[in-house]
Each structure stands twice: as C-alpha cells, then as structure tokens.
Amino acid sequence: MSSRAGRIAAEWLPALVLFVAGIALWEGAVRGFGIQNFLLPAPSAIADTLWADRGELWSAAFFTFREAVAGFVLGCSAGFLAAVVLARWRLLQAAVMPYAIAAGAIPIIAFAPITNNWFGVTGMTSKIVIAAILCFFPVMVNTTRGLTSVPASAIELMRSYAASEATIFRRVRLPNSLPYVFSGLKVATVLAMIGAIVGDYFGGAPGALGVEIRRWVGIFAFDQAWAGIVLASLLGILFYGSVALVERMTMGWHPSVRGARAE
Amino acid sequence: MSAADTSAVVSLRGVSKSFAGGGVTALSSIDLDVRPGEFVSLIGPSGCGKSTLLRIVGDLVEPSSGEVVVNGKSARQARLDRDYGIVFQDAVLYDWRTVAKNIALPLELAGWSGARRAERVRDMVELVELKGFEGHHPWQLSGGMQQRVSIARALSFDPALLLMDEPFGALDEMTRERLNGELLRIWEASGSTIVFVTHSISEAVFLSTRVVVMSRRPGRIAAVVDVDLQHPRNADTREEPRFFELVTAVRDRLREGGLDEDSTAPGEGELLVVEETP
Amino acid sequence: MAIAAPASTRSRVLDSERARHVGQRVGLFLAVLVFLWGFWEGFRWLAESVELRIGQFEANDRTMPHIHDIVGQLFEPSRRNGPLLIDVLWDATLFTAKEAATGFVLGALIGFALGAVLAHSGLLQRGLVPYIVASQTIPILAVAPMVVVWVNPRLPDGLKDWGAVAVIAAYLTFFPVAINTLRGLTSVDPQALELMRSYAASRWRVLWKLRVPAALPFIFAALKIAAPASVVGAIIGELPASIQDGLGGAILNFNQYYVTSPTSLWATNLIAALLGITFFLVVLAAERLVVHRAPEHVA
Numbered sequence: 001m002s003s004r005a006g007r008i009a010a011e012w013l014p015a016l017v018l019f020v021a022g023i024a025l026w027e028g029a030v031r032g033f034g035i036q037n038f039l040l041p042a043p044s045a046i047a048d049t050l051w052a053d054r055g056e057l058w059s060a061a062f063f064t065f066r067e068a069v070a071g072f073v074l075g076c077s078a079g080f081l082a083a084v085v086l087a088r089w090r091l092l093q094a095a096v097m098p099y100a101i102a103a104g105a106i107p108i109i110a111f112a113p114i115t116n117n118w119f120g121v122t123g124m125t126s127k128i129v130i131a132a133i134l135c136f137f138p139v140m141v142n143t144t145r146g147l148t149s150v151p152a153s154a155i156e157l158m159r160s161y162a163a164s165e166a167t168i169f170r171r172v173r174l175p176n177s178l179p180y181v182f183s184g185l186k187v188a189t190v191l192a193m194i195g196a197i198v199g200d201y202f203g204g205a206p207g208a209l210g211v212e213i214r215r216w217v218g219i220f221a222f223d224q225a226w227a228g229i230v231l232a233s234l235l236g237i238l239f240y241g242s243v244a245l246v247e248r249m250t251m252g253w254h255p256s257v258r259g260a261r262a263e
Numbered sequence: 264m265s266a267a268d269t270s271a272v273v274s275l276r277g278v279s280k281s282f283a284g285g286g287v288t289a290l291s292s293i294d295l296d297v298r299p300g301e302f303v304s305l306i307g308p309s310g311c312g313k314s315t316l317l318r319i320v321g322d323l324v325e326p327s328s329g330e331v332v333v334n335g336k337s338a339r340q341a342r343l344d345r346d347y348g349i350v351f352q353d354a355v356l357y358d359w360r361t362v363a364k365n366i367a368l369p370l371e372l373a374g375w376s377g378a379r380r381a382e383r384v385r386d387m388v389e390l391v392e393l394k395g396f397e398g399h400h401p402w403q404l405s406g407g408m409q410q411r412v413s414i415a416r417a418l419s420f421d422p423a424l425l426l427m428d429e430p431f432g433a434l435d436e437m438t439r440e441r442l443n444g445e446l447l448r449i450w451e452a453s454g455s456t457i458v459f460v461t462h463s464i465s466e467a468v469f470l471s472t473r474v475v476v477m478s479r480r481p482g483r484i485a486a487v488v489d490v491d492l493q494h495p496r497n498a499d500t501r502e503e504p505r506f507f508e509l510v511t512a513v514r515d516r517l518r519e520g521g522l523d524e525d526s527t528a529p530g531e532g533e534l535l536v537v538e539e540t541p
Numbered sequence: 542m543a544i545a546a547p548a549s550t551r552s553r554v555l556d557s558e559r560a561r562h563v564g565q566r567v568g569l570f571l572a573v574l575v576f577l578w579g580f581w582e583g584f585r586w587l588a589e590s591v592e593l594r595i596g597q598f599e600a601n602d603r604t605m606p607h608i609h610d611i612v613g614q615l616f617e618p619s620r621r622n623g624p625l626l627i628d629v630l631w632d633a634t635l636f637t638a639k640e641a642a643t644g645f646v647l648g649a650l651i652g653f654a655l656g657a658v659l660a661h662s663g664l665l666q667r668g669l670v671p672y673i674v675a676s677q678t679i680p681i682l683a684v685a686p687m688v689v690v691w692v693n694p695r696l697p698d699g700l701k702d703w704g705a706v707a708v709i710a711a712y713l714t715f716f717p718v719a720i721n722t723l724r725g726l727t728s729v730d731p732q733a734l735e736l737m738r739s740y741a742a743s744r745w746r747v748l749w750k751l752r753v754p755a756a757l758p759f760i761f762a763a764l765k766i767a768a769p770a771s772v773v774g775a776i777i778g779e780l781p782a783s784i785q786d787g788l789g790g791a792i793l794n795f796n797q798y799y800v801t802s803p804t805s806l807w808a809t810n811l812i813a814a815l816l817g818i819t820f821f822l823v824v825l826a827a828e829r830l831v832v833h834r835a836p837e838h839v840a
Contacts, residue, residue, distance in 0.1 A: 014664050039690065099573055105769035106818065107769070109777060113806060114810065117803075119595075197680040198682045202796060210680070228683070232679075233680070234678075239678075321739055345741060372742050401835070
C-alpha cells in the first residue's frame with residue numbers, strides 16, 4: 001500500500017470506525033431501550049424504508065436538492081460578483097459592508113412567506129430565491145474579506161512592477177481570497193439546503209421534501225419522515241463534501257486544508 | 264571521553280542529533296563545558312546545527328545520543344526546574360498582553376504572588392531600560408524594544424542560564440550594536456551564564472568570553488577561541504587591535520571548518536558566515 | 542506574534558479628527574439607508590409604471606408595500622380592538638430573545654468545550670469533525686417536533702414552554718463556535734509553544750494562557766455568526782412547536798392573514814431583522830471590549 005493511500009486511510013479511519021460503532025450503538029439502544037418509533041427509529045428500520053419507498057423519497061429529495069443547488073449557484077455567483085465590485089471600489093465597500101453584515105444577521109427564513117407571495121407557493125422559484133439570498137451574504141462578506149486581506153507588501157511589490165489593478169486582482173487578490181471563498185461556499189451549501197427545506201414549511205410544492213416530511217409527520221408515518229430526514233442530511237453532506245473536495249484539489253497547499261493539531 | 268562536568272552550568276558529552284531517520288546528521292559528537300559566569304557564543308555556517316544544539320540544551324529537542332547535563336541535572340529536569348530562560352530571534356511576545364504582563368508570564372506560571380510579580384517586573388523594566396512602556400502593547404514597540412522585553416522576560420525568574428538564539432538577527436546594525444552593549448551590562452549585573460547563537464563574527468567576539476566555532480553539517484566543534492578582551496567592553500573595544508586579531512582568528516577557523524574533508528574548496532551549497540565590515 | 546484580526550487601536554488621534562471620522566461613517570450609513578429606501582420606492586414606482594412581470598411577481602401594495610405603510614402598521618391595532626402591533630411584537634420579541642439568548646449561551650459553551658477537547662487530539666478531530674459538520678445538514682425544522690417531545694417533559698416547570706426551542710437555538714449555535722475554536726486553538730505560533738515548553742507549563746496552563754487568548758479573534762468571529770443564528774434557531778424552533786408567544790408564531794399568524802394585511806407580516810419581519818441585528822451588535826461590542834490586537838497591514 002503506497003504511503004499516500006496509507007495516509008488517506010489513516011485520516012478517514014477514525015471517522016469510519018466511529019460511524020460503524022455509532023450505527024451499532026444506535027441500533028442497540030433503540031432495541032434495548034424500546035425507544036418509540038416517533039422519536040428515533042432504528043437504523044435498520046430507516047434503511048428498510050429508504051429502500052422500500054425509494055421512488056417517492058428520492059424524487060422528493062431530488063426536487064428539493066435541485067432547488068438548493070439552483071439557489072446556491074445563483075446566490076454564490078451574485079455574492080462573488082458583488083464582492084469583486086466592492087473590493088474594487090473601497091468607498092462602496094465602506095458604505096455597504098455594515099449593511100451586508102447586518103443583512104447576514106436577519107433571519108432570512110422569516111422572509112419565506114413573502115417570497116411565497118411573490119413567486120407563488122408551489123413553484124420552485126420562491127425556494128430558490130430564499131436559498132440564493134441565504135447563500136449571497138456569507139459568500140459576499142467572506143470573498144470581500146479575502147480580496148482585501150492581502151498583505152500590504154504583496155501589493156507594493158506588484159505596484160513596483162507597474163502592474164495594473166486588473167493584473168493585481170488576477171495574480172494576487174484572487175489567489176489570496178481562495179481560502180475565504182471556499183469557507184463561504186461551504187457555509188452556503190448547508191444554508192442552501194436549509195433554505196430549500198425550511199422554505200417548504202410555509203408552503204411548497206407537493207413533491208418537495210420539506211412538505212412531504214411535514215405531511216408524513218402529520219399522518220404519523222414516522223418511518224418515512226425519518227427516512228426523508230436522513231436523505232436530506234445525506235444530500236447536504238454530499239453537497240458539502242463536493243465543495244470540500246474541490247477545495248482540496250485546488251488548494252492542497254494551504255495549512256487549513258492540511259490540518260493542524262495541538263501538542 | 265571524560266564524564267560530564269557537574270560543576271559546569273552546561274556540560275555536553277558526545278551529543279549527536281540526526282533527523283529523518285538518520286538521513287540528516289545535524290550534530291556530530293559535541294563535547295562542551297560552559298562554566299558559571301561565562302558568555303559563550305556558538306558561531307558557524309548555516310545548517311551547522313547551532314540552533315539545534317541550543318534547543319538540545321533547553322530540552323526542546325532530544326539528542327540522538329550523548330549526555331547533556333545542565334546545572335548538575337538532566338536537561339529535562341533543568342527545564343522542569345526552570346533553570347534557564349530562552350530568547351528567540353523572534354521576540355514571541357503575546358499581542359494581548361502589555362509589556363508588563365508579558366514579562367510577568369513565566370512568573371505567573373511559577374505561581375508568584377501578584378505583589379512579588381509586580382516588584383520583579385519593575386526591576387526588569389529598569390534593567391532593560393524600558394521604563395514608561397509597561398502599559399504598551401508589543402505592536403506599539405520597535406523591534407529592538409520588543410527584544411528587550413523578551414530579554415527581560417527571560418531573566419525575570421533569575422535563571423542560572425540564558426539561552427539566546429540569534430536574538431538580534433532581525434535588527435539593524437546600529438540597534439544591534441547598542442543592544443550588544445546593553446546585553447553585556449545586563450550580563451554583568453545579573454551574573455548569569457549565557458549561551459549565545461549568532462551569525463555575526465564581530466558580535467560573537469564583542470560579547471563573549473569564549474567563541475565556539477562549529478563546522479558545516481554535520482556540525483562539529485571546529486575550534487574554540489578564547490576572547491581575552493578586557494571588561495567592561497564598549498564601542499571603543501571594537502576598534503582595538505586585539506579585537507581585529509580575534510575576529511580574524513575566528514574567521515580563519517570558520518573557513519577551515521567550512522572545508523570539505525577531501526577538497527580545499529568550501530563544501531557545495533554552504534554559505535560561509537556573512538562578513539560585515541568591522 | 543500578530544494574529545490577523547481587527548483591533549481597537551488606542552492611537553492618540555486628535556479628538557476633532559476622530560469626531561470627523563465618526564461623523565463620516567454615520568453620514569455614510571444614513572446615506573445608504575436613504576438610498577435603499579429610495580431604491581425600494583423607486584423600483585416599486587417604476588415596476589408599476591411599466592407593469593413589470595417576473596413570473597408571478599408584479600409590484601403592488603400586496604407584494605411591495607410602501608415603507609411608510611409598513612412602519613405605520615406597527616402603530617395600528619394588531620387585530621380589531623386589540624393592542625397595538627408594536628406592543629404585541631415587543632412581547633413576542635422578548636420571548637424569542639429569551640429562547641435565543643439561552644440557546645446561544647448553551648451552544649457557545651458546548652461549542653467551546655468541544656473545540657477545546659478536539660484541539661488536543663488529532664484522533665478525535667479526524668473522527669468527530671465530519672460528524673459535527675454533518676450534524677448541520679440535518680433539517681432542524683423537520684427534527685424539531687421530535688426534539689420538543691423528548692426535551693419538554695424533562696424540563697422543570699418554568700422552562701417547559703420554551704426550553705426545547707432554546708435547545709434548537711443551541712443546536713444552530715454550537716457548530717460555528719466549535720469549528721472556529723478548534724481552528725483558533727491550533728493556530729498558535731510554534732515558537733510560542735516552544736516558549737511554554739521552556740517554562741515547563743502544563744497543557745492546562747498552555748491552553749488558558751496561550752491558546753485561548755490567541756484564539757479569541759476566531760472565537761468572536763464565530764460568535765458573530767452564531768448570535769443571529771440563535772435567533773434563526775429560536776424562530777424556526779417555535780414553528781413546529783406551535784408556540785404562539787414568540788416571533789415565529791407571529792410570523793405564522795400574519796402569514797395566514799397576508800392577503801388582508803400584508804404590512805403586518807412585513808412589520809413582523811422588520812422586527813425579527815432588528816432582533817437578529819441587535820444580537821449581532823451585542824457580540825460586536827463585546828469583541829471590541831475584549832479583543833485587543835495589532836492592526837492589520839493589509840491592502
């Protein structure tokens with residue numbers, strides 16, 4: 001086994017061991033303590049339901065996932081572009097930043113009823129807009145910080161080469177901002193899913209996961225409800241993981257990706 | 264090989280250090296005694312292991328073989344007993360503490376009472392001539408001042424031994440020379456023993472009672488030059504004929520130490536000590 | 542050893558210069574506020590004039606109420622012969638704030654402890670961090686009813702109404718705090734660690750004298766995210782628990798009556814936004830007091 005494969009295995013082994021142990025403990029606890037189906041079914045029951053109702057579950061999950069991804073793409077691109085503009089015109093940045101940060105403090109989810117009113121309850125648009133707004137702010141704030149946190153000496157060096165602002169942006173600011181951008185993107189993946197699902201709570205299309213989970217809880221179909229929750233979680237993890245993977249591929253050199261440990 | 268000298272402050276016998284599973288030998292069979300009250304400089308080309316040697320004395324790095332006796336005890340015990348203070352090239356001050364609190368750090372860790380700490384900090388601040396700056400934060404001080412705080416901190420608990428790893432390396436020449444003079448004054452006032460790592464020949468000769476010249480990697484002691492200049496030393500000392508003789512002597516030893524075993528030219532990739540104008 | 546973070550520089554700037562600087566910032570702030578107001582009303586006016594359509598969206602009193610109408614609604618009765626909306630919302634805000642604050646403190650403590658433990662064990666880190674991250678992908682809204690059913694019976698009587706919501710708020714809080722605490726505690730200058738070794742300092746001492754102060758900028762960055770997140774958690778937590786007393790309940794309520802009184806929902810959202818911002822500002826103020834760092838040299 002090559003040392004590279006060995007290192008990767010060593011890194012994931014503890015998590016894997018914990019996973020297996022956790023599942024075993026979960027199964028044992030549910031059976032041993034007789035925990036109600038409503039509160040927490042056994043992993044075996046959830047697995048059964050995931051398989052048995054896979055058609056219904058997967059289409060619902062995928063519906064919501066599409067909303068989340070669309071919102072993610074929309075919100076993150078807008079956030080990135082806004083950050084580029086703000087980094088270029090500092091006065092604008094000084095003016096806008098307090099508002100952007102404040103906007104990040106607003107429970108955007110409270111606006112779900114309003115977007116439902118704007119774009120219709122049953123369409124995807126309303127949830128996509130919510131997800132996009134949720135993604136916009138963290139990406140914009142983080143990217144702006146990354147683009148403007150370049151050590152002064154690095155900028156001075158470029159100026160000594162009579163480099164244009166555009167060149168400085170491309171060669172110095174952009175690479176410098178990558179860790180911040182990915183940080184924002186990872187937060188956004190989770191927010192996008194949350195936005196899509198919570199948005200459903202105020203009303204959504206019949207096939208959407210949030211709506212379905214609510215319906216299942218309402219008719220006491222807890223196996224399906226939990227299966228839906230697990231599926232939503234899995235998709236969220238997948239989403240986050242893919243961004244983390246891209247980050248590792250493009251930024252393998254960065255200490256935060258390599259990982260650090262206390263003595 | 265004689266036994267380690269327990270009356271010495273630092274006694275090394277056959278100390279060696281290899282890294283990377285034996286691939287890189289940093290130090291090879293070092294024998295050295297540092298007697299109480301001495302000021303010993305370690306000088307040598309880049310990569311000769313002098314910083315590693317200093318850290319071995321401080322029990323911050325484990326030797327691969329050999330014996331290390333510090334203050335009559337094992338290096339580890341000496342560290343646990345706080346027998347030495349260390350000063351790095353980087354001042355390593357805590358940004359969130361004032362100058363006074365930075366100096367008090369080791370005292371806090373040793374459990375000193377507030378009143379006792381305050382008194383000692385006052386004494387230290389006077390010693391390094393930073394009166395009036397007790398309430399400042401590190402970033403408000405110049406590099407030279409930060410290093411003075413670092414020295415004050417290292418001496419705050421009155422250690423028998425002071426280990427210094429190129430403490431003035433990041434400073435400009437004038438500040439460096441001034442701090443050299445101050446360090447000598449502090450050394451005489453406190454009576455501690457100092458082991459000092461440096462790249463600068465003139466600094467080594469100016470400060471020390473003995474200069475230990477190390478060879479290029481694997482680091483060995485190439486020569487020891489006794490510095491018989493009179494104390495107290497000052498700016499005039501740098502212009503004495505004897506000073507130049509000693510500097511030349513050290514430089515010659517360095518050149519010899521930089522030679523390859525089987526050739527007359529300096530080893531490839533090895534930079535001899537950068538010489539500054541005396 | 543400088544850590545890149547904003548700081549309160551105690552430079553001796555002339556008072557008049559400082560006053561001018563503050564005046565500029567306030568002016569800028571108000572200017573943007575006015576601009577946003579103008580943008581809203583301008584967009585509305587323009588959209589109505591050209592009869593703009595985006596999908597189902599069109600601009601009118603229902604979709605884009607006038608700002609002055611929204612603010613005015615606060616001083617109208619919330620229902621016929623009832624108390625003023627602003628009084629109703631004030632009570633609801635206090636209720637939700639209580640849940641959020643409790644959840645925030647709880648989540649922050651748990652997050653900090655978790656981060657501190659993980660910082661000392663690479664093994665635990667590799668094992669647990671993936672699950673900590675994964676925990677945030679669980680749709681809290683869906684799980685909330687179960688949390689309420691499980692937690693409420695186990696609470697003392699005074700907490701029964703809102704304790705579960707605090708737990709949900711804590712759930713959204715602990716994650717950024719844990720992750721950032723971990724990052725901050727492990728981002729220490731190696732030479733500072735060497736220095737501590739030379740003092741033969743125990744791990745506990747190193748944690749509290751070096752790592753935690755060094756990590757404060759990271760921790761506060763997380764707290765600034767976590768504070769509004771606790772408000773979101775509290776609002777979301779109230780929904781499935783059918784709690785009427787808080788802002789979540791108010792939002793649900795006015796959502797039902799949106800057609801008859803759209804401005805009520807908007808006004809409620811405005812108040813919810815102000816609550817989130819207030820929580821954020823409190824943490825910001827605390828940061829200014831606690832964290833003193835060198836100014837960054839960045840461009």
